[in-house]
Amino acid sequence: MPRATKKVSQKREPLSKDRIVLKALALVEREGLHGFSFRKLADDLHCEAMSIYYHFPSKAHLFDAMVAHCLGKIDWLPDDAPWREALRHGFASFREVAHQHPAFNQFLVVYRMNSMEGLGMLEKILGIFLRAGFSPEQAARYFRLTGYYFMGATLDETSGYAKGPSAAEPVPEAILTRDFPTVVTVGPYFKPGSFDDTFFTGLDLLLDGIEMTHKGGSK
Amino acid sequence: MPRATKKVSQKREPLSKDRIVLKALALVEREGLHGFSFRKLADDLHCEAMSIYYHFPSKAHLFDAMVAHCLGKIDWLPDDAPWREALRHGFASFREVAHQHPAFNQFLVVYRMNSMEGLGMLEKILGIFLRAGFSPEQAARYFRLTGYYFMGATLDETSGYAKGPSAAEPVPEAILTRDFPTVVTVGPYFKPGSFDDTFFTGLDLLLDGIEMTHKGGSK
DNA sequence: GTTTTTACCTTACAGTGTAAGGTATGATGA
DNA sequence: TCATCATACCTTACACTGTAAGGTAAAAAC
Numbered sequence: 001m002p003r004a005t006k007k008v009s010q011k012r013e014p015l016s017k018d019r020i021v022l023k024a025l026a027l028v029e030r031e032g033l034h035g036f037s038f039r040k041l042a043d044d045l046h047c048e049a050m051s052i053y054y055h056f057p058s059k060a061h062l063f064d065a066m067v068a069h070c071l072g073k074i075d076w077l078p079d080d081a082p083w084r085e086a087l088r089h090g091f092a093s094f095r096e097v098a099h100q101h102p103a104f105n106q107f108l109v110v111y112r113m114n115s116m117e118g119l120g121m122l123e124k125i126l127g128i129f130l131r132a133g134f135s136p137e138q139a140a141r142y143f144r145l146t147g148y149y150f151m152g153a154t155l156d157e158t159s160g161y162a163k164g165p166s167a168a169e170p171v172p173e174a175i176l177t178r179d180f181p182t183v184v185t186v187g188p189y190f191k192p193g194s195f196d197d198t199f200f201t202g203l204d205l206l207l208d209g210i211e212m213t214h215k216g217g218s219k
Numbered sequence: 220m221p222r223a224t225k226k227v228s229q230k231r232e233p234l235s236k237d238r239i240v241l242k243a244l245a246l247v248e249r250e251g252l253h254g255f256s257f258r259k260l261a262d263d264l265h266c267e268a269m270s271i272y273y274h275f276p277s278k279a280h281l282f283d284a285m286v287a288h289c290l291g292k293i294d295w296l297p298d299d300a301p302w303r304e305a306l307r308h309g310f311a312s313f314r315e316v317a318h319q320h321p322a323f324n325q326f327l328v329v330y331r332m333n334s335m336e337g338l339g340m341l342e343k344i345l346g347i348f349l350r351a352g353f354s355p356e357q358a359a360r361y362f363r364l365t366g367y368y369f370m371g372a373t374l375d376e377t378s379g380y381a382k383g384p385s386a387a388e389p390v391p392e393a394i395l396t397r398d399f400p401t402v403v404t405v406g407p408y409f410k411p412g413s414f415d416d417t418f419f420t421g422l423d424l425l426l427d428g429i430e431m432t433h434k435g436g437s438k
Numbered sequence: 439g440t441t442t443t444t445a446c447c448t449t450a451c452a453g454t455g456t457a458a459g460g461t462a463t464g465a466t467g468a
Numbered sequence: 469t470c471a472t473c474a475t476a477c478c479t480t481a482c483a484c485t486g487t488a489a490g491g492t493a494a495a496a497a498c
Contacts, residue, residue: 015476037454050456051477059455060387109371110325110378112385119390119399122380126401140408144375145368145421152328152371156363159329161341166331168279171338180338182345189359202364202425209424234445256485269487270446278486 012046017055020045021065028066028104067108068117073097076124083132084207090124091150091203095157102158109151134214142210149206153199162190231265236274239264240284247285247323286327287336292316295343302351303426309343310369310422314376321377328370353433361429368425372418381409 013019023044028036038059042049056062075093077086098105113122125147129139156162177184232238242263247255257278261268275281294312296305317324332341344366348358375381396403 038456039453048478050479053456054476057456058387064387106329109328109374112378112380112382114380114384114389115386116390116394116398118386119395119402122402123399126405130401130404136405137408140405141413141417141420143405144372144409144417145424148371148375148421149364149368150371151374152367152369153363155328155370155374156367159331161331161333163331165333167334167337168277168283170333171335175335176338179335180342182349183338183341185349186345186355186359186362189356190363194360198360198363201360202367205364205428206421206424209427257487258485267447269448272487273445 015045015047015051015055017065020052020055020062021069024062025066025069025101025104028107029101032103033106063107064115066104067111068115070097070101070104070108071117071121073100074121079127079131083128084211086128087125087146087207088200088203090128091146092200094150095154095199098154098158105154105158109155132214138213145210146203146206149202153202157192157195157199162192234264234266234270234274236284239271239274239281240288243281244285244288244320244323247326248320251322252325282326283334285323286330287334289316289320289323289327290336290340292319293340298346298350302347303430305347306344306365306426307419307422309347310365311419313340313369314373314418317373317377324373324377328374351433357432364429365422365425368421372421376411376414376418381411 020041024036024041027041027044031040038049038052042052045052052062056065073093074090074097077089081089098108101108111118113119122143125143126139129142130136134142171180239260243255243260246260246263250259257268257271261271264271271281275284292312293309293316296308300308317327320327330337332338341362344362345358348361349355353361390399
């Protein structure tokens with residue numbers, strides 16, 4: 001059906017970047033990344049689509065602001081905290097933010113952190129490694145390792161296999177049990193119940209490995 | 220500019236699923252995931268957009284087939300290979316495929332593996348863990364850990380920070396050096412030169428950790 | 439020789455981001 | 469007080485998207 005062309009003329013709070021960003025994030029969660037559009041967002045805001053352009057010159061700019069909003073919610077320990085705790089805490093907080101916006105997280109993980117807020121996050125994490133005494137080269141490498149793991153983890157947790165089918169033609173149950181017995185056997189353990197445990201197990205595994213090169217090498 | 224409405228009537232090879240899939244993958248690499256469209260694909264195939272619908276009932280079905288094509292190119296060691304080598308080899312091969320299709324990889328990593336080929340991949344990896352003597356629960360967990368890392372790694376390698384700006388308003392050089400000194404210091408080490416090293420360092424770190432629980436626990 | 443199937447094309451439609459330009463309201467300067 | 473200007477929003481229009489509905493020429497099946 002076509003969307004309502006005439007709106008009831010009603011009092012409504014004026015637009016603002018913050019209000020638009022919040023409604024946009026909510027819309028993405030309601031309709032999915034794919035289902036998001038300026039028209040639907042305008043409906044939610046009780047305004048016309050083009051009014052949004054007064055506040056954001058393009059969809060890309062709006063999405064930048066949404067990323068910035070999410071990154072801004074990450075909690076970091078003070079700079080003098082021990083590096084392992086600082087990393088664990090930062091990643092855990094980031095992960096919580098990702099879980100608050102599962103649909104938007106699909107955008108977040110492929111977002112290149114070249115905005116002010118994105119660079120701020122890089123600065124935070126790289127700073128933790130450098131202050132811990134790692135060389136710039138080590139910092140870059142370990143940032144990558146932990147970042148890889150983190151991105152993949154939140155991505156899978158928010159929109160992976162456990163979230164149900166995305167293939168256009170999902171495999172029927174009968175064929176599943178016949179052709180993929182291992183998947184069926186292991187399937188029950190793919191439930192979100194163990195997400196937390198699994199996540200921190202892997203993160204600690206990586207941090208253990210990183211800590212060992214630290215103690216052994218540059219001390 | 221509008222695309223040419225009249226085509227030069229010329230001999231051309233008939234359509235086929237394979238030909239469409241290959242051209243579609245090429246188009247995604249040329250124009251990006253965002254720039255892909257059935258009209259452009261039809262131009263490349265020298266046919267009309269709707270002709271593609273004879274072979275694929277929807278864009279989702281076509282993209283499923285593209286995923287299947289990519290997954291089909293992954294090389295796996297025989298079932299009797301040692302589990303660590305089998306995993307390393309499979310992931311390394313998958314990674315090569317991902318690097319052959321960097322733009323499409325953005326779709327691949329968020330793809331839920333519920334298609335025949337996706338489940339086939341799950342079956343392969345879970346099988347490696349089970350044959351190695353891990354319990355189904357361990358298999359699920361370690362599949363997750365390694366999978367998280369792998370997905371994040373290929374994602375960052377194919378479209379991460381090192382690939383240049385994606386933010387609508389990238390931060391100017393001057394502000395970068397002023398506000399993000401750590402990023403600037405570490406920046407040189409973010410070049411793709413060390414991708415291979417970094418990837419296998421992290422993978423081995425995880426496999427080391429996994430191997431230790433194996434030896435210690437269920438032997 | 440008739441019918442059916444295959445492989446493609448034409449047209450049309452609702453929805454997309456957004457360029458171009460219009461308009462009501464309030465602030466500012468004379 | 470009146471003209472001017474900026475702000476905040478809206479209207480219209482355009483080139484694009486995926487795809488539903490239906491048409492058509494050639495090949496295959498009977």
